Amino acid sequence: MNKKSQTSRRPARSSSRTVNSLPGPDDITRTVLPDGIAVLVRSNFASPSVVISGYINAGSIFETDKKLGLADFTATALMRGTRRRSFQKIYDAIESVGANLGFNSGTHTTSFNGRSLAEDLPLLLDLLADSLRHPVFPEEQIEKLRAQLLTSLAVRAQDTSDMASMAFDKIVFAGHPYSRPDDGYPETIRAITLDDMINFHQKYYGPRDMAISIVGAIEPRSAVDQVAGVLGSWKNPSQPEQPPLPALNPLSETTRRHVPIPGKMQTDIYLGTAGPLRKAPEYMAASLGNSVLGQFGMMGRIGDVVREQSGLAYYAYSSLSAGIGPGSWEVSAGVNSANVDKAIDLIREEIQRFVAEGVSAEELADSQANFTGRLPLSLESNMGVANALINIERYDLGLDYYRRYADLVRSVTPEQVAEAARKYLNPDRLAIATAGS
Amino acid sequence: MPSLTRVTLDNGLKVLLKEIHTAPLISSWVWYRIGSKDEPTGKTGISHWCEHMQFKGTPQFPSSLLDKAISREGGVWNAFTFLDWTTYFETMPVDKIDLALRLEADRMVHCIYDPKELESERMVVISEREGDENEPLFQLGEAVQAAAFRVHPYHHEVIGDKSDLQTMTRDDLYEHYRTYYIPNNAVMAVAGDFKVKSMLARIRELFDGTPDGPTPPRLVRPEPPSPGEVRVTVEGPGETTYLQAAYRAPAASDPDFFAMSVLDSLLAGPANLNMFGGGISNKTSRLYRALVEKELAVSIHGGSAATIDPFLDSVTLTIHPQRKAEEALAALDDEIKRVQDKPVSAKEVARAIKQARAIFAYGSENITNQAFWLGYAEMFATYDWFLTYLDKLSAVSPQDVQRVAQKYLLTQNRVVGTYIPSGAEGDDE
DSSP states (O other), X not given: OOOOOEXXXXXXXXXXXXXXXXXXXXXXXXXXXXXXXXXXEEEOOSSSEEEEEEEESOOGGGOOGGGTTXXXXXXXXXXXXXXXXXXXXXXXXXXXXXXXXXXXXXXXXXXXXXXXXXXXXXXXXXXXXXXXXXXOOOHHHHHHHHHHHHHHHHHHTTOXXXXXXXXHHHHHTTTSGGGSOTTOOHHHHHHOOHHHXXXXXXXXXXXXXXXXXXXXXXXXXXXXXXXXXXXTTOOOTTOOOOOOOOXXXXXXXXXXXXXXXXXXXXXXXXXXXXXXXTTSTXXXXXXXXXXXXXXXXXXXXXXXXXXXXXXXXXXXXXXXXXXXXXXXXXXXXXXXXXXXXXXHHHHHHHHHHHHHHOOOHHHHHHHHHHHHHTHHHHTBSHHHHHHHHHHHXXXXXXXXXXXHHHHHHHTOOHHHHHHHHHHHOOTTSOEEEEEEO | OOOEXXXXXXXXXXXXEEEOOSSSEEEEEEEESOSGGGOOTTOTTHHHHHHHHTTSBOSSSBHHHHHHHHHHTTOEEEEEEOSSOEEEEEEEEGGGHHHHHHHHHHHTTOOOOOHHHHHHHHXXXXXXXXXXXXXXXXXXXXXXXXXXXXXXGGGSOTTOOHHHHHHOOHHHHHHHHHHHOSGGGEEEEEEESSOHHHHHHHHHHHHTTSOOOOOOOOOXXXXXXXXXXXXXXXXXXXXXXXXXXXXXXXXXXXXXXXXXXXXXXXXXXXXXXXXSSOOOOOTTSHHIIIIITTTSEEEEEEEEOOOSSOOEEEEXXXXXXXXXXXXXXXXXXXXXXXXXXXXXOHHHHHHHHHHXXXXXXXXTTSHHHHHHHHHHHHHHSOHHHHHTHHHHHHTOOHHHHHHHHHHXXXXXXXXXXXXXXXXXXXXXX
């Protein structure tokens, strides 16, 4: 394990990029295979490597409360053995060529990511297809995996940030599927049987609404043919659509909850509310507002007050996560257990001010410049572009999205930001979750 | 092949420039040869705290403007402090890099270290340490490192000890800054979409006027030979047991480093020295097979760091909930004995080299990581170390791997640390 270096702020965002212009309709190849799989490809011959990214339409939304974690357990088990390959054979093939492939499940979808040297893309895609289509869930491997998952949950129970975040979701999304942790609980992981996994795979895995992006040293035609070759004949006629999400009940008052974890120096705080859908018209305004509130420069206004002026925390920032359903708009901070109330008061004051006053034209212009200026950097690596292509597909953004992006960002006005802030952040109806001693 | 330029200015500042025209970006790094290795007792953590203060502004670039200026231009910047070095980087759109160059020239000399800012940052750094202390693996790693180095200043963590963080003064920090932040103790590395001639001219313009300083003092306290195996235990909350076995390892400049890298790859999985760029899994490594597949541990990782002085090659195990740390250690020892007794196959060595080649390719996807390597390699060797890395790995033979296993992975050469959880408590529902 490499020795960890200390850094002055949280680790830099993963960096990235590509050939002089932003991806657009003239250099993204998008093809939909007959079975419904959308394939998006962009070539980049600057480095001899290639990445794949994508998702299938199966997630924890299809689980019952008693079997929470089933989608995630199933996804993690895909590479534990297939009809053609044992666990050792799968990883021997992939690690021998320095490639990587992994699956994980979220609420709506199960995602995959992989990378290899360009010469090994056929192998990578063959392993992807084999794992998705023909997993056999060998019992011995599943029991090993179960012990590993249970240990992860024991580690999670000691992680102040994880536990505060889970408690936050329970308050904000009470009665909604988003209140449930995708990795489940120890008792639900113990309750999952082999048959549960086999059935989950049979019922929910299939090509319907699947997407895959491929970026790197490969010609688009060849990439599409390779995907068609391994996934083109995949069928699951009974694969269901995503179930509709229930309505979310807004909080009627500020609700606070503490998760005691004895013996910890630091307490983690999550404070906020439900946020917009990714497709909501005010998403960009909310996102720019969030930048002013708790991102821009050294973590925006929140960082300025909690870290720079008060010295209370090494990290204090806000984040907006938006997806298919309502996202969350939350402030997080890690502080000494003696300073929790002080930090919460400071954060609440900032949220109050943000909602009451909105943002100045200058602050907005700063964040707009940041959003447009950092785009080339976020699209520097193959993985950055692959994720961008997947965003385009998942949220119907259009192949020209990253070419239109600067205009979209610049068209937002301070009034729109204020409106988004008022719509989502009610200072009297906040969720506050803490975990620590 | 991108061209590489190496120049040393009259004031001693070493400059490395590499043109890469794949994206409209430039990444600029300034490296100082100062890290926790030169911190005496009472001043542990001073290098890292200074790194924080370097973001607090100069008369020309007040702190309130700095972050905004970089962010407004769509840049990313950050800094890292390690055992041997401290580094600062900015990656910016091509036409905005001048801001970063001017900033770095300015803060090599003119940082304010305002006493009020310093007090506020004292609390921030203590908070950073407290966040680390929440993690069992930090607690264990700190104890193992301290036990492995009784004399050498690799003894303490980069973040420093709380008592020192509470007592160091503004004068201590400012003196540290002025002593080590001089051009003849620094390396500047820039990679990206520029022309060397104009970039070098601009760097000369900005840095030529910075006077050199007296050669900075070094804390030279070599670690005496190991007294034998040392065992430490750390107790803390949770229900998960961790074990770390840390062996004294060769320095990065030692020819043995490369054979050790191959050995690490076989035992614990491919090393990834990139700061930006993905790694690969280790499920076919010998230790994974012997420990995780045999259900003695639920995860294993290991490897070493490239350092100036000999540091540690370590293996960290998360013990299986139904097993004892001692059982896992015995299995680890069996695997080490196996690699000492019998040469590994040429195929295994070839595989490790292919893995390293792939990881290098991933790292070359982004300009920030390429600029990182220009300076990083200079901190413990020279950039040639990086350029010839794959060749040196390719030259490693199965006999070399066996020889370094016999030389370094000795029981009497190690510290074994165990994190013992205080209790099994209930579920987290």
